[in-house]
Amino acid sequence: MTTRSTVLITGASTGIGATYADRFARRGHDLVLVARDKARLEALAVRLRDETGAAVDILAADLTQPGDLAAVEARLRDDARIDTLVNNAGAALSGPFIDQSTDSIARLIALNTTAPARLASAIAPRLARAGTGAIVNIGSVVGLAPEFGMSVYGATKAFVLFLSQGLSVELAPKGVYVQAVLPAGTRTEIWERAGIDASAMPDLMEVGALVDAALVGFDRREPVTIPPLHDASHWAALDAARLGLVGDLRQAHVAERYRPAA
Ligand SMILES: NC(=O)C1=CN([C@@H]2O[C@H](COP(=O)(O)OP(=O)(O)OC[C@H]3O[C@@H](n4cnc5c(N)ncnc54)[C@H](OP(=O)(O)O)[C@@H]3O)[C@@H](O)[C@H]2O)C=CC1
Numbered sequence: 584m585t586t587r588s589t590v591l592i593t594g595a596s597t598g599i600g601a602t603y604a605d606r607f608a609r610r611g612h613d614l615v616l617v618a619r620d621k622a623r624l625e626a627l628a629v630r631l632r633d634e635t636g637a638a639v640d641i642l643a644a645d646l647t648q649p650g651d652l653a654a655v656e657a658r659l660r661d662d663a664r665i666d667t668l669v670n671n672a673g674a675a676l677s678g679p680f681i682d683q684s685t686d687s688i689a690r691l692i693a694l695n696t697t698a699p700a701r702l703a704s705a706i707a708p709r710l711a712r713a714g715t716g717a718i719v720n721i722g723s724v725v726g727l728a729p730e731f732g733m734s735v736y737g738a739t740k741a742f743v744l745f746l747s748q749g750l751s752v753e754l755a756p757k758g759v760y761v762q763a764v765l766p767a768g769t770r771t772e773i774w775e776r777a778g779i780d781a782s783a784m785p786d787l788m789e790v791g792a793l794v795d796a797a798l799v800g801f802d803r804r805e806p807v808t809i810p811p812l813h814d815a816s817h818w819a820a821l822d823a824a825r826l827g828l829v830g831d832l833r834q835a836h837v838a839e840r841y842r843p844a845a
């Protein structure tokens with residue numbers, strides 16, 4: 584009997600994560616759903632079991648708490664049925680950096696960067712040994728734009744993008760697909776949770792459209808998927824300029840513009 588592929592999704596109680604759960608269940612995958620709200624996870628699990636026949640397990644965990652995070656890591660390390668990790672759980676942090684408490688900054692970094700890195704670290708060796716599997720990391724276009732004024736949130740999302748690109752370079756040759764997904768404004772609870780009035784926002788993308796687009800990129804094995812970017816040449820040009828800059832570094836000598844005046 585073939586073992587059905589199982590997808591572990593963090594932040595699955597609502598929003599983008601809950602939508603990924605719906606879509607992967609309808610694609611024939613079993614699920615492990617992770618978030619803090621056990622009641623919402625169970626309600627989603629019941630619905631998806633009824634509607635799709637998927638086996639859906641829930642794992643209530645606060646990913647900012649080391650003990651809870653360790654339990655999810657152990658599940659990823661030990662459950663060989665899990666061949667796809669969707670690192671989705673995350674939050675935004677509004678307001679100016681100088682008004683944000685140090686503890687709130689630390690909590691955001693724990694959720695948006697430490698947790699996805701640790702969870703990827705838990706599953707990647709097993710996937711590499713198996714020569715198959717996928718890691719989907721949910722970043723944000725905010726990670727490309729310090730001008731948006733969400734410095735800490737954007738920094739966490741720049742981390743997610745870089746981690747994804749680096750893991751793709753390391754793991755693609757071993758048969759493991761790594762995808763960074765960069766949404767822009769999408770209609771979920773993130774805004775209210777961050778104290779941002781979304782009703783004042785310009786048109787937000789509907790979450791189903793976002794996830795369906797991200798899955799088009801997933802099926803194409805695209806390393807970086809940016810559903811709101813209508814002209815893909817902008818990303819290609821940015822990536823080419825980045826590689827051009829790196830290729831033009833001549834580290835043995837100080838650039839002319841930095842040489843002290845004689
Ligand atoms: N919506 C948008 O405009 C955009 C969102 N993104 C990213 O998409 C991802 C999903 O966000 P979105 O669906 O919009 O947000 P939501 O706020 O709708 O959902 C966030 C999910 O993360 C879970 N979560 C929050 N804190 C924790 C925690 N401490 N431990 C475990 N789970 C937690 C929540 O569940 P619970 O409360 O039950 O724990 C919930 O399931 C995030 O990484 C976000 O940065 C990127 C770009 C745009």
Ligand SMILES: N[C@@H](C=O)C(=O)O
Nearest residue numbers: 675723725767768773
């Ligand atoms: N979550 C949004 C900002 O708060 C985004 O990433 O666009």
